[in-house]
Amino acid sequence: DKASSHGNLSDEGTSSDEDPTPVSDGCQVDTEFLMTHQGAPVTNIKPSQFALPPASLTFRDLAFSMEVKEGRKGRTAIKKVLEPCSGHFANGEMTALMGPSGSGKTTMLDMLSDKKTAPYRGDVWVNGRPRSKNMFRRIAAYVGQEDMMPAHWRVREAIKFNAVLKENSSRSHRGVDDWVDVLLATFGLAVVEDSLIGGEMVRGISGGQRRRVTLARGVAAHASLLFCDEPTSGLSATDAEQAINALRTISKRLGVTVIVVIHQPRSEVAELFDKFVLLTSNPGRLVYFGPMSTAQAYWQERGYPVPVNVNPTDWFMDTATPGTRTDISNMLVEAFEKYQKPFVDARVSESLTQVGMTIKEMLQANNSTASGRRAAPMGDYALPFCGQFAELLRRKLRLTIRNPMALGLPVAVPVIQGAIVGYMFSGTGHKDFLRQIMFAFCMLTMLCLAGTMGLIVLINERTLMKHESSEKLYSEMAWALATQLVDVPLALFGAVLNVMIMVFFAELGAGVFLSIMAWALLLFFVYDSLFAFIGAVACDTRQAQVLASPCVSIFMLFNGFIVTKADAPDPLKWIFYISPNAYAMEGIVLRMSHEKAFEDDFKAQMIVSNMGYEDGSVRRGVFILLFAIVILRVGQLLGLKFLNGIQR
Numbered sequence: 001d002k003a004s005s006h007g008n009l010s011d012e013g014t015s016s017d018e019d020p021t022p023v024s025d026g027c028q029v030d031t032e033f034l035m036t037h038q039g040a041p042v043t044n045i046k047p048s049q050f051a052l053p054p055a056s057l058t059f060r061d062l063a064f065s066m067e068v069k070e071g072r073k074g075r076t077a078i079k080k081v082l083e084p085c086s087g088h089f090a091n092g093e094m095t096a097l098m099g100p101s102g103s104g105k106t107t108m109l110d111m112l113s114d115k116k117t118a119p120y121r122g123d124v125w126v127n128g129r130p131r132s133k134n135m136f137r138r139i140a141a142y143v144g145q146e147d148m149m150p151a152h153w154r155v156r157e158a159i160k161f162n163a164v165l166k167e168n169s170s171r172s173h174r175g176v177d178d179w180v181d182v183l184l185a186t187f188g189l190a191v192v193e194d195s196l197i198g199g200e201m202v203r204g205i206s207g208g209q210r211r212r213v214t215l216a217r218g219v220a221a222h223a224s225l226l227f228c229d230e231p232t233s234g235l236s237a238t239d240a241e242q243a244i245n246a247l248r249t250i251s252k253r254l255g256v257t258v259i260v261v262i263h264q265p266r267s268e269v270a271e272l273f274d275k276f277v278l279l280t281s282n283p284g285r286l287v288y289f290g291p292m293s294t295a296q297a298y299w300q301e302r303g304y305p306v307p308v309n310v311n312p313t314d315w316f317m318d319t320a321t322p323g324t325r326t327d328i329s330n331m332l333v334e335a336f337e338k339y340q341k342p343f344v345d346a347r348v349s350e351s352l353t354q355v356g357m358t359i360k361e362m363l364q365a366n367n368s369t370a371s372g373r374r375a376a377p378m379g380d381y382a383l384p385f386c387g388q389f390a391e392l393l394r395r396k397l398r399l400t401i402r403n404p405m406a407l408g409l410p411v412a413v414p415v416i417q418g419a420i421v422g423y424m425f426s427g428t429g430h431k432d433f434l435r436q437i438m439f440a441f442c443m444l445t446m447l448c449l450a451g452t453m454g455l456i457v458l459i460n461e462r463t464l465m466k467h468e469s470s471e472k473l474y475s476e477m478a479w480a481l482a483t484q485l486v487d488v489p490l491a492l493f494g495a496v497l498n499v500m501i502m503v504f505f506a507e508l509g510a511g512v513f514l515s516i517m518a519w520a521l522l523l524f525f526v527y528d529s530l531f532a533f534i535g536a537v538a539c540d541t542r543q544a545q546v547l548a549s550p551c552v553s554i555f556m557l558f559n560g561f562i563v564t565k566a567d568a569p570d571p572l573k574w575i576f577y578i579s580p581n582a583y584a585m586e587g588i589v590l591r592m593s594h595e596k597a598f599e600d601d602f603k604a605q606m607i608v609s610n611m612g613y614e615d616g617s618v619r620r621g622v623f624i625l626l627f628a629i630v631i632l633r634v635g636q637l638l639g640l641k642f643l644n645g646i647q648r
Helices: 002-006 031-036 105-112 157-166 176-186 209-219 237-254 293-303 312-320 327-354 359-367 385-403 404-424 431-470 476-506 510-537 541-557 570-575 580-593 601-611 618-644
Strands: 057-070 073-087 096-100 121-126 140-143 224-227 256-262 275-280 285-289
Touching: 031 176, 057 105, 057 327, 073 121, 073 275, 073 285, 073 327, 096 105, 096 312, 105 121, 105 224, 105 256, 121 209, 140 209, 157 176, 157 209, 157 385, 176 209, 176 237, 224 237, 224 285, 237 256, 256 431, 275 293, 275 312, 275 327, 275 385, 275 476, 285 312, 285 327, 293 312, 312 327, 327 618, 359 541, 385 404, 385 476, 404 431, 404 476, 431 476, 431 541, 431 580, 431 601, 476 510, 476 618, 510 541, 510 618, 541 580, 580 601
Parallel strands: 096 256, 096 275, 140 224, 224 256
Antiparallel strands: 057 073, 057 121, 275 285
16 A cells, blocks of 8 residues: 555554643633643644644734725725734644735735735744845745646646656655545545546545645645645535645654635644744734634633633624624733733744754755655755656646547537538639639638637646746746647647638649648647747736737738738738738738639739739748747746736
């Protein structure tokens, strides 16, 4: 059994052993005792020999404000979301971060995890050292509220994907598959490891199982710091407890520092946490920062003991939520400033004097346990570019093969269109010159419009990529290359079949066919690059359609057939020099005019002259279109890297 040979994390005991703080009527408990007394351990989970390098997290004066518009005149005002907060999370602690809506708990989590894109104030340290912006993602993982995974992915594949791309060399000698087996067992997913993730249109695992897969993917990254934003939202009480229990096991076995934003867990779940951080709202302020085991005693010391038969976390939230019947939030803030804050500030100052390993040293510590294995790169990514590309290409191929729509539509739709339109132009090769020009125009128009169908899929896949690349699983270039190597050949195959079917019905000569095929392929790559560029820079599918439609329409009109160079207004004649349709039409029409049937036809030659086509401009058109492909592809990569990031 692979899991047992590696050390199944879920095999350790988890029996609860209560150690309530003794509080008698009329006698207050010393606050220092409450802040320093952790109580008996919630579990007797033993650390694993594969424990990760320790990582503590310290922060001081974290605060966030934002500009909002007020009133009908739209005057700008500064709204405080989170007032300055400080604290320290020790290595291997699991912390519950709670608060009512608007308290800034997710904002605090985003700042601690370096996910906040908006400017904020305050400082964060890892092991007593300033947080490294470039290397932090190598030892940290973030699990968001949404389960962002392809529907046709299997459970094991999803977890293994993160494990491979964040491969920890200290586990390499055991094998990634063994590590995945451990996570499947720990999160209760072994029975569905070969099931599809599923989605709206694909039957798959349940919502609770999907949430646990997302958590397992975060843990699979071998991160010493794990940030989870409401991992139990939408889950049943049983599923929520199972998910948090798995996080608890991972935290204690591997020494992972886990910070969880959670919404009013039941008492059995709350007891699994070591530390409890509670915020009030409007603006967000700390009301409690200390051990979970002494929270009830702290509220009793303040004179508001938890009522009988009431969930303690419900009571804590009720008293800290402004506007409720039991609201004492202002009093709790004052009590925190007076009783708890001095101890928290002292702990922060103390932690900054206890300097631990740097992130580079933590990665090197992993390497030192892996004798004979390759050293992990010290850059932003755990896996080199070639490894990222190979894993992304493997996933893309699997997902495409399993999805009949993704595999069939790029081929079936062009074939059907080619058959219908080709039949409309049957025998065009034996008809007059103008009819053949109309055939070329319709064929090129269909090639232009075919790419717009994939914009929606492209934007959706880009959204997934942005979430995964923000975790430094892989680079944007590796994703773009892997995607193009699968999608482009499929679409190209469909385009080739489309042209061949239409030319077959039209009964054009071999020379014209070769010219049409060459220009059609060149036009295909231009528009594929254009739509890839639009998909990279557009904010959403609607904006992508808004950007794509005018480009296609204008290029279709300015091709020398609908609008000639002579007829076009002088301020718009420059469009002919960048219109791929103009160059393709020019090349095809000129080749048709050289056929024996039209070479001495005065009418045909007059049509070519009126359209403004010249023999010497064909080579220039090829060069310009190739140059456009390169520019658009470079723009695509720049757009993927610098635009449309996840805003927090």
